[in-house]
Amino acid sequence: xxxxxxxxxxxxxxxxxxxxxxxxxxxxxxxTVLLGRNGSGRTTALRALAGTLPLSAGAVLLDxxxxxxxxxHERAARGLCFVPDRQAVFSSLTVAENLELSHPExxxxxxxxxxxxxxxxxxxxxxxxxxxxxxxxxxxxxxLSRSPPAQAAxxxxxxxxxxxxxxxxxxxxxHLSDLAAHQGACVVVAEQRLPPALxxxxxxxxxxxxxxxxxxxxxxxxxxxxxxxxx
Numbered sequence: 001x002x003x004x005x006x007x008x009x010x011x012x013x014x015x016x017x018x019x020x021x022x023x024x025x026x027x028x029x030x031x032t033v034l035l036g037r038n039g040s041g042r043t044t045a046l047r048a049l050a051g052t053l054p055l056s057a058g059a060v061l062l063d064x065x066x067x068x069x070x071x072x073h074e075r076a077a078r079g080l081c082f083v084p085d086r087q088a089v090f091s092s093l094t095v096a097e098n099l100e101l102s103h104p105e106x107x108x109x110x111x112x113x114x115x116x117x118x119x120x121x122x123x124x125x126x127x128x129x130x131x132x133x134x135x136x137x138x139x140x141x142x143x144l145s146r147s148p149p150a151q152a153a154x155x156x157x158x159x160x161x162x163x164x165x166x167x168x169x170x171x172x173x174x175h176l177s178d179l180a181a182h183q184g185a186c187v188v189v190a191e192q193r194l195p196p197a198l199x200x201x202x203x204x205x206x207x208x209x210x211x212x213x214x215x216x217x218x219x220x221x222x223x224x225x226x227x228x229x230x231x
Contacts, residue, residue: 002028002063003186004049004080004154009058011048018044020215021058026188028063028153031180031205033198033223034190036212042190043085043158045212049188050082050156051075062154078153081145085158085190088138091127098126098137102144111140114175117168131163139172146183154186155179161195173197177205194226 003026011019019041026032026049034042047053049060051072059068067075072082089098095118099108112119115136121129126137139160145152160176161169173195179185181204198207207223219226 001025001061003030004063004188005061006045006048007059007061009045009048009060010056011044011053012056013044017056018215019048019055022212022215022217024210024217024220025208026154026186027206027208028186029180029184029206030186030208031177031198032186032188032208032210033194034188034210034212035192035194035226036190037192039214040212041215042212044215046082046156046158046188046190047084049154050080052082052084080154080156081142081152083138083142083155083157083160085162088141089126089129089134092125094123094125095129095137096122099140099144102141108140108144111143114143114171115140115168132165132168135161135163136168136172139175142179143175146179146185152185154188156188158190159192160189169195170197177207181205194223198223 005025007023008021009019010017010021034045036042044053048055051070055068059066062078099111100106118136121133126134142155142157161172164172176187180187209221209223209226210217211219
């Protein structure tokens with residue numbers, strides 16, 4: 001399968017097991033949502049896919065190949081971009097310097113087109129930005145990672161719209177949906193609730209949902225099925 005998968009994955013924080021042998025798949029050209037409350041295991045699953053948290057059992061597969069023992073930097077070299085929910089920007093660097101690091105050619109026009117709010121902030125240090133502004137800057141990494149010569153195939157984002165206003169959040173999901181639907185990327189996001197913007201785009205973009213509860217997968221299906229399953 002093209003995309004990224006967890007198979008029978010178990011992960012621990014010290015003696016506490018956070019993932020209890022879960023299996024889930026995030027196909028290419030699809031936006032996959034890991035849904036769940038705090039403590040459900042959604043962020044842990046995302047970190048396991050990214051390689052920032054090792055599995056204690058099970059496997060991570062990228063395009064059908066086992067990458068379980070590959071560290072995070074090797075996964076990044078294979079085309080995986082991970083945007084965590086915290087410390088996702090270099091706070092001591094300016095916005096411009098953060099964007100330059102995200103693209104080897106120094107061409108970050110695409111990010112400023114997506115988030116024109118960042119243009120007047122280019123000379124400011126990233127650590128002085130508001131939470132929503134920092135998320136825009138962090139999300140620019142995902143957008144720039146799909147620009148030549150980077151071309152990331154898998155994009156993992158933890159709570160992409162945290163701190164954003166509703167219009168900017170809707171715009172963000174439009175960009176992420178475009179990466180999946182029109183550029184063939186495997187996009188995986190972790191959210192507490194299914195964003196309204198995704199419900200609206202489900203008819204135009206393939207949206208898969210895996211709902212996690214206490215380290216297990218409680219539901220897997222399409223976004224349009226989530227409400228019916230809960231009822």
